[in-house]
Amino acid sequence: MSVPESEIVQFDNVGLRYGTDREILSNISFTLFPGRFYFLTGASGAGKTSLLKLLYLAQRPSRGAIRMFGTDVITLPRERLPAYRRRMGVVFQDFRLVDHLSAFDNIALPLRVSGVREADLQGPVTDMLEWVGLGHRAEARPATLSGGEQQRVAIARAVIGRPDMLVADEPTGNVDPEMALKLIRLFEALNRLGTTVVVATHDVHLIRKVPDSLIMRLDRCTLADPTGALRYPPRRVEAGR
Amino acid sequence: MKRPPVVTRAVERGLSPFRGKRAAHLLPRARLGGPMPWVIAIMVAITVLATAGGLALSNLVARASGDLAGSATVQIVDPDPRTRSAQAEAASVILASDPAVVSVAVLPDEEVEALLEPWLGAGAEDDALPIPALIELRLRDGSSETELARLADRLAEAAPDARIDAQSDWLAPVLAALSTLRWMAFGLIALLAFTGAAAVWLAARNALGSNRDTIEIVHLLGGNDDQIARIFQRSILLDALVGGLLGLLAGFAAVLLMGAQFAVLDSGLVAGGGLERLDWMLLALVPLFAIAIAVYTARMTVLSSLRKML
Numbered sequence: 202m203s204v205p206e207s208e209i210v211q212f213d214n215v216g217l218r219y220g221t222d223r224e225i226l227s228n229i230s231f232t233l234f235p236g237r238f239y240f241l242t243g244a245s246g247a248g249k250t251s252l253l254k255l256l257y258l259a260q261r262p263s264r265g266a267i268r269m270f271g272t273d274v275i276t277l278p279r280e281r282l283p284a285y286r287r288r289m290g291v292v293f294q295d296f297r298l299v300d301h302l303s304a305f306d307n308i309a310l311p312l313r314v315s316g317v318r319e320a321d322l323q324g325p326v327t328d329m330l331e332w333v334g335l336g337h338r339a340e341a342r343p344a345t346l347s348g349g350e351q352q353r354v355a356i357a358r359a360v361i362g363r364p365d366m367l368v369a370d371e372p373t374g375n376v377d378p379e380m381a382l383k384l385i386r387l388f389e390a391l392n393r394l395g396t397t398v399v400v401a402t403h404d405v406h407l408i409r410k411v412p413d414s415l416i417m418r419l420d421r422c423t424l425a426d427p428t429g430a431l432r433y434p435p436r437r438v439e440a441g442r
Numbered sequence: 443m444k445r446p447p448v449v450t451r452a453v454e455r456g457l458s459p460f461r462g463k464r465a466a467h468l469l470p471r472a473r474l475g476g477p478m479p480w481v482i483a484i485m486v487a488i489t490v491l492a493t494a495g496g497l498a499l500s501n502l503v504a505r506a507s508g509d510l511a512g513s514a515t516v517q518i519v520d521p522d523p524r525t526r527s528a529q530a531e532a533a534s535v536i537l538a539s540d541p542a543v544v545s546v547a548v549l550p551d552e553e554v555e556a557l558l559e560p561w562l563g564a565g566a567e568d569d570a571l572p573i574p575a576l577i578e579l580r581l582r583d584g585s586s587e588t589e590l591a592r593l594a595d596r597l598a599e600a601a602p603d604a605r606i607d608a609q610s611d612w613l614a615p616v617l618a619a620l621s622t623l624r625w626m627a628f629g630l631i632a633l634l635a636f637t638g639a640a641a642v643w644l645a646a647r648n649a650l651g652s653n654r655d656t657i658e659i660v661h662l663l664g665g666n667d668d669q670i671a672r673i674f675q676r677s678i679l680l681d682a683l684v685g686g687l688l689g690l691l692a693g694f695a696a697v698l699l700m701g702a703q704f705a706v707l708d709s710g711l712v713a714g715g716g717l718e719r720l721d722w723m724l725l726a727l728v729p730l731f732a733i734a735i736a737v738y739t740a741r742m743t744v745l746s747s748l749r750k751m752l
Contacts, residue, residue, distance in 0.1 A: 259662055261752060279752060280666065287664030297659050314665045358663075 208268075209235045209366055209397050210256065215265030217251055224263070225251050229424050231417060233399065235365070238392045240408045241401040243419030249401040250294060250370055252419065256399060257291045257368045258282055270365070287315060290359030290396075292369035296351045298343040304354045305330065305339040311362045329357045333387070348375040356384060366397040373407060385410055478645050478678070479685035485638040486689025486732050487696065489631055490725050494697040496627030497721040503620050506613060512544070513609040514590060516577040520603045523572075529601035530575035536596055542582050542589060549576040579606075638732060639739040646674060646743040658751070667748040671741050678740040679733065686729030693725070 210233040217226040225248045233239060243249050254260040255267060258274060267274050269285055277285070290311075298307050308329055312322040330336045333353040343351055352375055359367055367388065373381035385400075385407060392398045402408065408416060417424055516533055520526040530548055538546045549557075554576055562571065581589060590606050597604045650657070657670055701716070717725075 257662065259752065279749070282752070283661075283664045283666040286662060291662060297655070297662075299656050299659060310660070311663045314660060314663050314669065 207234060209233050209270060211266075211268040212255075213266040213268075215255065215262045215267060217248075217255065217260070218263045226255075226262075226419075229265070231424060233366075233397060235397050236392070236395050237397055238389065238411055238414040239397070239399045240411070240414050240416045241399060241419065242403055242405075242408065242416060244403065247419040249403075249419055253291075253368050253370050253399070253401055256366075257289050258286055287311070287362065288365045290362060290364035290367045292352075292355050292359045292367070292372045294370040294374065296343070296355040298351055298354055298358075300343055303340045303342060304335055304346065304350075307343070307354055308357045308361055310358060315362065325361060329361050333357045349377070349380045352376055352380075352384065356387060360387075360391050360396075363394070364396060366399065367391060369398070369400045371402055372400060373402065373404060378406075381407060382410060478642075478681040479688070481641050482638065482682050482685025482732060482736060483688035483692065485634055485641075486686050486729050487692040489634045489732065490690060490693025490728050491696055492627045492630045492634065493725055493728055494693070494700075494717060494721070496624050496631070497724065498717055499620050499624035499627065501716065501718065501721070503617055503624065506617060506620075510609045510613060512581045512583075514579040514581060514593075515607055515609055516579065516597070516601075517605045517607070518575040518577075518601055518603050519572065519605065521572045526572075526575050526603070529603055530577060532600040533597050533604050534577055536600055537577065537579060537593065540593065540596065542593070544580040544582050545578075547578045549578065551575075635731070635735055639735050642678060642736045642739040643743050646678070646740045647747065649674065649677070650744060650747050657748070661748075661751060667745055670748060671744040674740050674744045675737050678736050682729075682733040682736040686732050689732070690726065690729045693728070697725070 210231075212229050212231050215226060215229040216224050218224045229252065241249050241252065251260070255262055258269075261275060265275075270288060272285070274282070274285060299310065302310070305326055309322050309326045312326070327336070327339070330339050333356060335341075335350060335353055335357070338346060338350060341350075343354070346354065352372065356369070356372060359369070369388070372388075373384055376384065381404070388398050388400065389411060408414060516537070518526050518529045518533065520529065534546050534548050537543050551573070554573055558573060579593075583589065587608075590608060594604070594606050597606070660670060697717070
């Protein structure tokens with residue numbers, strides 16, 4: 202079954218369980234379109250992080266189908282997954298910065314992994330550090346940065362490669378409201394450049410700051426659609442599959 | 443709000459290699475550990491010694507077997523010196539005329555006495571202990587039992603007290619023991635290779651465990667298994683290079699020392715166990731094999747562990 206290029210992500214009846222426990226996510230079906238700004242909300246423990254893990258290919262579902270960038274990533278050989286991960290930027294809830302690398306090196310990491318030459322990455326990384334207001338902390342290790350600074354390094358690392366899709370898990374959870382708003386504005390700027398943004402948060406005030414955003418709400422392991430974000434029904438398998 | 447910086451197109455989608463110092467810098471704890479160069483050095487030194495021993499024994503067995511292959515000795519044991527001498531003379535004439543015999547040499551009594559002196563002491567008198575007359579033969583087509591039996595038959599009438607023996611028979615047990623030692627040396631080399639690989643396997647797994655978080659991040663940022671394995675390969679390559687060189691120097695020094703000590707013995711048999719130029723070249727290859735085994739083991743260990751991750 203071919204998926205139109207315009208659909209960047211398609212989940213179809215996806216379920217996730219760890220071991221023999223009950224499902225953390227049940228019958229999750231939705232479609233994400235490029236250039237949109239999505240919020241994923243839900244109470245703590247609703248499964249937001251688990252859903253994002255499926256999105257950024259850190260986890261395979263227990264059942265269901267996931268297509269990303271037009272490809273079935275469930276049956277995709279694992280050797281081919283890195284190419285898809287490089288099309289995404291991820292801001293982890295706990296930042297996951299590399300402790301022994303400086304802020305500069307952390308931000309440069311996706312570029313180095315992609316094989317960008319050192320001469321070619323100096324400029325973009327320096328610009329990115331300035332953009333997130335950390336130009337003066339380029340050589341600082343994560344342990345010497347504040348929570349907000351670490352958050353910004355994590356965000357800079359996620360967006361440095363100009364990903365097709367940015368996935369952020371509670372990106373404003375560790376910063377004050379002023380910084381939270383500033384970070385959301387960064388995401389909006391990136392979104393305007395064409396990147397699809399998916400932000401998991403339970404901060405309702407934050408959601409209101411992005412008027413054009415679409416909201417997906419996780420409730421009791423299933424996905425609700427309060428804003429019509431998911432009003433496009435997932436493509437069902439046609440008879441014969 | 444400023445627009446985010448536009449990153450060069452080179453960033454996009456490539457799967458070009460991520461290697462070298464920059465990659466190694468990413469996983470500083472991918473260094474397989476302080477003792478690893480020393481472990482490899484010890485392994486290489488012992489392997490060089492075992493290989494040198496195996497090669498020397500091979501040379502020794504080959505030379506001794508070659509030397510003895512066509513040699514035989516005729517002993518004439520008769521208490522009467524005159525009869526003994528007469529039989530020796532007659533036997534040497536018959537043997538010299540035989541087409542299968544290349545050369546015949548009757549050992550002078552003085553030489554026979556000199557050979558026996560270490561056991562009998564100087565000035566042993568013929569009457570007290572009759573000394574056999576000895577004739578050394580070199581045969582054209584080897585000293586097979588059939589050939590020796592034929593020659594014994596020819597000597598039976600003219601020298602009834604003559605007994606003919608292939609020299610290889612005397613040394614056969616010694617050569618068999620040396621051959622066994624040689625195979626044990628090669629077995630030891632195989633064991634050392636296995637032990638070295640096991641040590642690298644353990645070290646690589648330990649290093650993987652220490653870097654698990656960073657490896658996960660690199661994976662999630664789009665790094666592939668090969669990129670991560672290369673970092674560990676580079677680390678073990680450096681360790682193995684240092685260890686291999688140290689081990690080779692130590693092994694060479696030990697081989698030279700042992701060679702010098704055996705040379706002092708001035709024994710005909712031991713002298714045949716020297717190392718040829720090709721043998722030294724083989725010894726010099728030992729660290730290269732060690733490096734290859736270490737790098738391959740590290741790569742396989744890392745790839746095997748990474749395949750368990752998504």
